[in-house]
Amino acid sequence: MRSDFFLLSDILTFTDVLAHQSLYAAGQLSEVVSGTNFSTIDWIIVVAYLMISVVIGLLVNRYAKSMAAYIGAGRSVGTWLGIATMTGTELGLVTVMYNAEAGYKGGFASFHIGLIFGIMVLIIGLTGFIVAPLRRERVLTIPEYYEKRYNRTARILGGVILAIAGILNMGVFLSVGSKFLVGITGLNPDAMAVPIVMTVLLVIVLVYTVLGGMISVIITDFVQFVVLSFGVVITTLLAIGELGMDEIVKSVEANMENGFDPVAADSQFGVSYLTFTVMMGLMTCAVWPTMVSRALAMESDTAVKRQYTWSSISFAMRMVIPAFWGICAFVYIHHTVGSADGLMAEYFLDSGEGAKPDGAYAMPVFLGRILPIGLIGIITAAMIAAFMSTHDSYLLCWSSVLVQDVVAPIKGEMSTKDRISYTRVFIVLIGIFVWAWGLFYEGDDLIWDYLAATGAMYFTGAAVVLGGGLYWKRASSAGAIAGLICGASAVLGVEVIRGKINDVLGTQFNHAEFGLCSIGFSILAFVVFSLLIPDNPSPGHSALDADGISDDPFTIVDEGNRRLIQ
Amino acid sequence: MTWQGLWIGMLWVVLVGFAAMSVVVSFLGARDIKKMLARLAEQASDPDADD
Numbered sequence: 001m002r003s004d005f006f007l008l009s010d011i012l013t014f015t016d017v018l019a020h021q022s023l024y025a026a027g028q029l030s031e032v033v034s035g036t037n038f039s040t041i042d043w044i045i046v047v048a049y050l051m052i053s054v055v056i057g058l059l060v061n062r063y064a065k066s067m068a069a070y071i072g073a074g075r076s077v078g079t080w081l082g083i084a085t086m087t088g089t090e091l092g093l094v095t096v097m098y099n100a101e102a103g104y105k106g107g108f109a110s111f112h113i114g115l116i117f118g119i120m121v122l123i124i125g126l127t128g129f130i131v132a133p134l135r136r137e138r139v140l141t142i143p144e145y146y147e148k149r150y151n152r153t154a155r156i157l158g159g160v161i162l163a164i165a166g167i168l169n170m171g172v173f174l175s176v177g178s179k180f181l182v183g184i185t186g187l188n189p190d191a192m193a194v195p196i197v198m199t200v201l202l203v204i205v206l207v208y209t210v211l212g213g214m215i216s217v218i219i220t221d222f223v224q225f226v227v228l229s230f231g232v233v234i235t236t237l238l239a240i241g242e243l244g245m246d247e248i249v250k251s252v253e254a255n256m257e258n259g260f261d262p263v264a265a266d267s268q269f270g271v272s273y274l275t276f277t278v279m280m281g282l283m284t285c286a287v288w289p290t291m292v293s294r295a296l297a298m299e300s301d302t303a304v305k306r307q308y309t310w311s312s313i314s315f316a317m318r319m320v321i322p323a324f325w326g327i328c329a330f331v332y333i334h335h336t337v338g339s340a341d342g343l344m345a346e347y348f349l350d351s352g353e354g355a356k357p358d359g360a361y362a363m364p365v366f367l368g369r370i371l372p373i374g375l376i377g378i379i380t381a382a383m384i385a386a387f388m389s390t391h392d393s394y395l396l397c398w399s400s401v402l403v404q405d406v407v408a409p410i411k412g413e414m415s416t417k418d419r420i421s422y423t424r425v426f427i428v429l430i431g432i433f434v435w436a437w438g439l440f441y442e443g444d445d446l447i448w449d450y451l452a453a454t455g456a457m458y459f460t461g462a463a464v465v466l467g468g469g470l471y472w473k474r475a476s477s478a479g480a481i482a483g484l485i486c487g488a489s490a491v492l493g494v495e496v497i498r499g500k501i502n503d504v505l506g507t508q509f510n511h512a513e514f515g516l517c518s519i520g521f522s523i524l525a526f527v528v529f530s531l532l533i534p535d536n537p538s539p540g541h542s543a544l545d546a547d548g549i550s551d552d553p554f555t556i557v558d559e560g561n562r563r564l565i566q
Numbered sequence: 567m568t569w570q571g572l573w574i575g576m577l578w579v580v581l582v583g584f585a586a587m588s589v590v591v592s593f594l595g596a597r598d599i600k601k602m603l604a605r606l607a608e609q610a611s612d613p614d615a616d617d
Binding site: 078081087108114226230245261314317320321 | 573576584587597
């Protein structure tokens with residue numbers, strides 16, 4: 001009861017503060033965003049691009065005559081198309097926004113995130129760490145592997161943790177994406193633009209996700225890849241041309257506390273942050289469901305490795321280039337001090353009482369100033385497409401996990417039709433949650449730190465339990481359950497909870513230190529419980545047989561799973 | 567090597583590498599789409615295709 005009271009009082013205080021801040025800052029912000037180059041021509045480009053994408057999607061859907069073609073594009077996706085779609089899905093609008101914010105606040109030092117993730121994807125591509133043996137297990141989802149290697153309890157628990165972490169993780173996607181659109185198009189934030197854009201985007205995504213098939217998703221992902229690739233390179237060159245590389249470096253040196261050294265104590269990051277990023281890079285690239293689902297759908301181990309190896313370039317790019325845009329926004333804003341466009345500096349740099357500028361707007365506002373008419377429309381359209389492709393993949397992923405790995409194992413028997421109906425209901429429910437969470441939650445952490453803390457709730461335990469299951473013979477079900485529970489403790493690193501714990505303990509731990517503790521606890525619990533409580537000593541036993549079919553009353557679960565994908 | 571040199575070098579390597587990769591993936595990916603659609607059309611015309 002005590003904790004409930006604290007939570008409620010926090011919420012009330014929090015909303016009061018938000019209301020006060022928005023009154024102060026929104027007027028300025030609406031004037032700042034109104035300086036964009038976005039024009040009627042760009043709106044026409046956006047609408048035309050989206051309509052063409054939808055038409056292409058509908059046209060190619062005529063090929064989806066079977067469930068195999070509808071769900072898995074007939075397992076006919078080649079390596080190069082696979083790389084394009086993987087990049088298309090993982091290069092979402094939220095990715096661009098959180099990296100830009102990290103660059104805006106942390107400078108060039110934020111590039112370490114892209115460097116680490118690129119290296120980790122490359123290592124996984126060269127070695128096949130976790131993903132190659134996981135694919136050899138012929139499972140369709142990660143929780144399904146938990147049941148095959150451990151037991152059904154581990155599967156259900158793993159599914160619940162995965163779904164909660166994933167849904168919390170995407171909780172900020174909608175609001176962050178809407179801020180980009182408001183910032184770059186110059187819509188008026190005073191006129192409730194963010195909630196309205198959130199609602200419109202959500203409705204489009206829900207319709208698209210419920211109706212769309214895998215073939216149309218892959219084709220539109222490919223179009224998005226081509227357009228975004230062109231846009232990313234041109235935009236970066238334009239930004240360098242506008243500001244000059246020497247000037248960018250000098251300005252970061254002069255105006256940022258430590259914009260180059262990520263391990264310096266006075267930088268935005270630090271040693272524990274960098275250490276956690278290394279651990280997180282390895283774990284997420286190996287076990288994050290939206291990535292692993294593509295690995296599991298590839299034609300062979302070799303194709304999986306090739307896909308990861310090539311994708312290491314785009315994984316580094318998707319973090320480094322947006323971070324660079326954020327740095328350019330920082331430099332541009334400092335250049336506007338005392339100029340005709342000085343309102344930007346007034347809004348973003350003013351640290352007066354009560355004013356709390358939203359750094360997430362810096363990059364889109366900057367792009368709105370430097371991109372010419374036409375190109376700005378193309379970039380915005382591609383970003384909306386990126387937003388949609390990420391959302392449909394994530395909505396489908398988390399709702400599928402809830403149905404396949406939680407509801408179905410509990411209910412026992414479920415027809416394919418029931419599964420699809422449940423999946424659609426969950427898609428809508430998750431959509432509503434994401435909409436509400438996006439409106440309410442505005443912590444002070446970087447967007448990236450929020451995503452890291454919520455994602456760690458899943459990937460910490462999953463990496464330990466998956467890695468242990470694949471590479472350690474003595475791993476047991478008790479160890480897996482203990483490892484998953486301890487891994488989920490990483491959610492304590494989310495700012496709202498972490499702040500309360502720090503207050504009680506009188507400490508100042510950041511989310512990275514909470515994450516590192518969770519990794520340690522998870523490994524320790526997994527090893528200790530595996531040694532103390534080993535599984536039934538029947539060698540090679542698993543809850544599923546060689547075809548992935550359970551030998552108990554839950555047979556229909558895995559049969560249905562397989563029918564959906566094959 | 568300084569941090570500054572590392573990050574600026576990395577920026578150019580990533581930008582040029584991604585631009586080159588994009589060209590390759592765009593052309594070969596378009597070829598893969600043609601193959602995929604041909605294979606799907608074949609599957610769609612096969613009455614024994616998996617459902």
